[in-house]
Amino acid sequence: MSYPRQLPATGTCRCGRVRLRVTKPALLTMACHCHGCQKMTGSAFSLSLAMPADGVEVLEGELVRGALQEEHIHLYCAFCKSWVMTRPAGIDWLINLRASMLDPHADFVPFIETYTDARLSWVSTPAKHSFAGLPAMEEYQPLVEAFAAEA
Numbered sequence: 001m002s003y004p005r006q007l008p009a010t011g012t013c014r015c016g017r018v019r020l021r022v023t024k025p026a027l028l029t030m031a032c033h034c035h036g037c038q039k040m041t042g043s044a045f046s047l048s049l050a051m052p053a054d055g056v057e058v059l060e061g062e063l064v065r066g067a068l069q070e071e072h073i074h075l076y077c078a079f080c081k082s083w084v085m086t087r088p089a090g091i092d093w094l095i096n097l098r099a100s101m102l103d104p105h106a107d108f109v110p111f112i113e114t115y116t117d118a119r120l121s122w123v124s125t126p127a128k129h130s131f132a133g134l135p136a137m138e139e140y141q142p143l144v145e146a147f148a149a150e151a
Contacts, residue, residue, distance in 0.1 A: 003029055003049055004102055011102035015080035017061040020101055024055025025151065027144045029099070029108060031125045034115035040067055040074070040083055044123045047099040047108055048086070056085070056095050111147045 003026040011020045026049040037046035063084060067074035071089040076082060086096040099108040113119075113127035114134050129135075129143060 003099075003108065005107070009102055011105075013061065013077035013080055013082035013084055013101065015077060015082070017079045018058065018063065018077045018082070018084055019060040020084075020097075021057045021059055022051065022055060022097070022102065023057065024052050026051055026097075026147075027094075028140075028147050029111045030096075031110035031113040031127060032115055033113060033117075033119040033123070035118050036067070037115075038118070038120075044120050045113070045125070046083075047110060048096040049099055049102075049108075051095045051097050053087075053093050053095045056097055111150075112143060 004022055007023055007025065009022040011022070012018060028050040030048050030050060031045045032048065033045045038044060040046065062078040063075040064078045065073055066076040066081070066083070073087040073089075074083060075085050075087070077084060082101070083098055084101055085098060088094055088096060099105050110125050110127040112129040112131065112135070113125050114131050116130050117132040135143060
């Protein structure tokens with residue numbers, strides 16, 4: 001199943017000050033169960049679209065860096081503090097866009113789930129591939145290909 005379903009796709013943060021346009025399909029859809037995502041979302045996991053960085057454009061609004069100021073760059077709306085996206089450390093061509101930023105986002109289904117070793121006992125997802133931590137780097141290309149084949 002391809003995400004977003006129609007391109008270009010648009011979206012906003014909660015207050016609407018940050019407006020986005022997505023022009024390329026997601027490489028993967030994912031749920032992350034790590035403790036950091038649990039704390040940053042106030043929920044059991046975060047839902048993301050792994051996107052080519054050149055396929056996501058901020059049309060309006062200001063993004064500011066938040067959360068831990070270490071490895072990954074977590075970007076938030078400067079006004080409402082919605083967690084909009086993450087730039088993973090050392091991977092300049094990739095953005096993990098929070099699925100809830102896109103309109104609509106109700107049909108988002110995670111293809112992979114990560115950090116299941118931190119998953120809350122009552123949580124389950126329909127993800128086809130589960131990893132105790134992150135997949136090994138050599139596992140990503142086959143996952144991307146499998147995801148694209150289902151699109």
